Amino acid sequence: MDSRKTAREILLILILSSVLGAAVNFPLVRRFAAGEFRQGFVDPREYAGIRFITLAETEDLFARRMQGAEGLLFVDSRRPDDFAAGHIPGALNVPLERAQHPGKKETGPDGSGMLDFPGAQTLVIYCEGGDCQTSISLAKIIHDRGYQDIRIFTGGWAEWRTAGLPEEKLQ
């Protein structure tokens, strides 16, 4: 009888939590049901400068960069060892963990940090691909530092590599 009472009370807490959660987040739930946040949990009202791009768009930006377009920077949010094993040519490695908890070595002598990208206006951020999320988390951090044109390549390194596109390795 005691275990039934416990189960009933737990169920009651869960139901109460569901009702409260749905009521408090009603506008958000409606937007989710309407199809928002499908590519990532990024609120466009809060992060107006972030958008998701496909492989074709990424390729196009890469081609422009190779032709010398200025202000365009590719950022790889994976771990340094993954980055060293292969990355999009010219990409800068900014591992999410270091961006979240920057140490002394991440700050230059002039006070600039690893999240300062002099001259860059458009940042293309990617991670491993598939279900990886570090690119989104990094994009939010960079957005909060004032960058207003951030593109997240959701296919990531896996899709880039599968497509047989150029890659670069560290020695």
Next chain:
Amino acid sequence: MIRNRWVLLLLRVIVGGVFIWAGALKIADPLGFAQSIKNYQVIPHSLAFLIAVVLPWVEVLSGAFLIIGFFRRSSALLISLLLAGFIGLVALALARGIDTSCGCFGSLSRRADFSLILTDAVLLAFALCIFFARPSRQSH
């Protein structure tokens, strides 16, 4: 088994307080929490959203109930089940080499690592003590 009611009250305040704090920080940023859940790479997108909407309230309510002593054993069991789930999730992430923030305290979250498993294990031990406790009646 702990029978001292003051020790039990202290454990209830510690565990309940941590859960209220953790839940409140997540309630303030449901999308950020949904993102943290997705970072573990085991929960589907829509389910991550659903959990992000409901779980923080489960934490706050069970934490509050635990402190005030209402549904005390049920809240302790529910919190124990949640902690066991968190430990499993972090262990899985570590085993798969996923480098992520735990998402446990909203924007104040730390890295999902072995020390987090230890912290959760201590809280789990406290919660189980509360669940199995039979507080002694005050003698007259």
